[in-house]
Amino acid sequence: MKKVQLPLTEETIRGLKAGDQVLLSGTVLTGRDAAHKRLLALMDQGQELPINLAGQTIYYVGPAPARPGQAVGPAGPTSSYRMDKYTPPLLDLGLKGMIGKGRIGPETLKVMPAHGAVYFGAIGGSAVIISKSIKSARVVAYPDLGPEAIHEFVIEDFPAVVCVDAQGNNLYEEGPKLYKQDEL
Amino acid sequence: MREVQVSTITQAVKEMFMEANYVIGDDVMDKLAQARQKEPSPLGQMVLDQIMENNRIGAEDSLCVCQDTGMSVVYLTIGQDVHLTGGALEAAVNEGVRQAYTEGFLRKSIVAEPLFDRKNTGDNTPCVIHVRLVPGDKVHIMCIAKGFGSENMSQLKMLTPSDGVEGVKKFVLKVVEEAGPNPCPPLVVGVGIGGSFELSALMAKRATSLPLTRSHKDPRYKALEEELEQGINRLGIGPAGYGGQTTALKVHIVTAPTHIAGLPVAVNICCHVARHAERVL
Numbered sequence: 400m401k402k403v404q405l406p407l408t409e410e411t412i413r414g415l416k417a418g419d420q421v422l423l424s425g426t427v428l429t430g431r432d433a434a435h436k437r438l439l440a441l442m443d444q445g446q447e448l449p450i451n452l453a454g455q456t457i458y459y460v461g462p463a464p465a466r467p468g469q470a471v472g473p474a475g476p477t478s479s480y481r482m483d484k485y486t487p488p489l490l491d492l493g494l495k496g497m498i499g500k501g502r503i504g505p506e507t508l509k510v511m512p513a514h515g516a517v518y519f520g521a522i523g524g525s526a527v528i529i530s531k532s533i534k535s536a537r538v539v540a541y542p543d544l545g546p547e548a549i550h551e552f553v554i555e556d557f558p559a560v561v562c563v564d565a566q567g568n569n570l571y572e573e574g575p576k577l578y579k580q581d582e583l
Numbered sequence: 584m585r586e587v588q589v590s591t592i593t594q595a596v597k598e599m600f601m602e603a604n605y606v607i608g609d610d611v612m613d614k615l616a617q618a619r620q621k622e623p624s625p626l627g628q629m630v631l632d633q634i635m636e637n638n639r640i641g642a643e644d645s646l647c648v649c650q651d652t653g654m655s656v657v658y659l660t661i662g663q664d665v666h667l668t669g670g671a672l673e674a675a676v677n678e679g680v681r682q683a684y685t686e687g688f689l690r691k692s693i694v695a696e697p698l699f700d701r702k703n704t705g706d707n708t709p710c711v712i713h714v715r716l717v718p719g720d721k722v723h724i725m726c727i728a729k730g731f732g733s734e735n736m737s738q739l740k741m742l743t744p745s746d747g748v749e750g751v752k753k754f755v756l757k758v759v760e761e762a763g764p765n766p767c768p769p770l771v772v773g774v775g776i777g778g779s780f781e782l783s784a785l786m787a788k789r790a791t792s793l794p795l796t797r798s799h800k801d802p803r804y805k806a807l808e809e810e811l812e813q814g815i816n817r818l819g820i821g822p823a824g825y826g827g828q829t830t831a832l833k834v835h836i837v838t839a840p841t842h843i844a845g846l847p848v849a850v851n852i853c854c855h856v857a858r859h860a861e862r863v864l
Contacts, residue, residue: 418626418825420626420629433701460650461650461651461690461692462650462690463647463650463652463688463689463690464688464689464690465688466646466688472646472647472650472688472690473641473646473647473648473649473650474650475649475650475651477651477732478732478735478765480765500732500764500765500767500823501732501763501764501765501766501767501824502763502764502765502824520764520823520824520825522630522633522634522823523649523732523767523823523854524634524637524648524649524767524854524855524856525633525634525636525637525648526637526647526648526649526650527637527640527641527644527646527647527648528633528636528637528640530646544703545691545703545705546650546690546691546692558633560626560823560825562825570825570826571763571764571824571825573826574624574626574819574821574824574825574826574827575763575818575819575820575821575824575826576819576826577624577819577826578623578624578819578821578826578827578828579817579818579819580817580819580828581817582814582817583810583813583814583817
């Protein structure tokens, strides 16, 4: 298990290989469909974004409500492919990491190596365990979106797996190849 | 005639959605444990361990095991000798959903209109309600909390009679392979065969809520369920899609009579967080 500090540095990213199990610590921004749509609308209008993405990692998540005393409610990953249309322009702004689940979209996959960006998978449906690694949460943009607002999470030992590394190696392609059996 | 106050339905629906979101059934937990024994992939083993541990904590601490607490789907089977009193049935069911999601720390994931504003309704209503009237004086309620990571990977196809068993197998495997890691495998795969366009989908959804210990009564369909499960597990997708031999925990088939010209097949994919609760009033 590799410990990884966020924000990511180029050196850290170079050391990550698809299939590595990692524990992420530091800060991440959250965002999913609705927040991404707003960010891209602002970019289209040439306006400044409410967040600075340079070097940052975005976690695709819409947490459940926190119970009293919790930093955040259960907060597992959502499907990454839905953010495909929005992600290449964010990579242009310096975004370095994405955390989600399932395939990352083809447009994003194509440009990730040129940006030296990495994609981490978190395990879908393990929202309680993941939330225990989120030490604090605050909304930094779009509070009206509720669970879809952009939050900043401070995380400690957040369990993840490198699914696409900066060289473009893809666990979702390579992993299943090892276990695929011929049709009966 | 037996009188049933709709407020008792509200209370039941509320309790069932809270329970379904916090507690994963023993049937699913047993299947996960069996799969863990057989899974050869080290990453797959790790994923299954994390899922089982997550479900244990969720049940203990009354926390929703997945943050996507789903769109609420309610199947009501009502005896025709029941007289529902005290208000409108649909409003009572929706009130149960509203109370569960607002008081139970569950995420509100429903937008009022699908295409333009997509504004969140704030209480996870309205839910989807399917009502059937049957003989008797009981009210049977099945509550399903359906996450959309897996719902989005579901498909329906109008096959033709000549496609036959092979056509059904090919389509089900295609749907699961295209879905790959996206719907959070290991999966419960609900397959509706026959009926009309919409009935096949309703059967497929209902199939995802059946106990994992159940098999189709007709030995031919039971054999098909087993063959599909094996076929899916040979695709190599594995837990979380990281590669492995545990992709489906169970394939359930539900069938209905159909038209001489048709062979509708609906595949409703459900993640390992197979959340449902059932009660008879």
